[in-house]
Amino acid sequence: MSKPTIDNYESEHTQFLRELFEKKPHLAEQQKEARAMWWDKKLNQEELKRFTESKVPQSSYVYFDWLKK
Known part of the structure; x- marks a missing residue:
């Protein structure tokens, strides 16, 4: 089996969806x-x-807005 190149590579996820x-x-x-x-x-x-x-x-600083009060 030859190594996949960038032109013919297909992820397992893509293969699964295509078959589904x-x-x-x-x-x-x-x-x-x-x-x-x-x-x-x-x-x-x-x-x-x-x-x-x-x-x-x-x-401008949302986390300690209560400090301004």
Whole structure:
């Protein structure tokens, strides 16, 4: 067996995932559905504006803020 070069090297992790998707092609569709459910959300622009405007500036040294009081 020849040594893998940079051009043909594939990690064990990549090999595992490639084999998994070959054996279970329906996983790709489930993966897309799960991503859409948890991550691909439409942003409410009004809410986003409110969050941005309501940010409180952070003090320069956050760990001992109580010393200033």
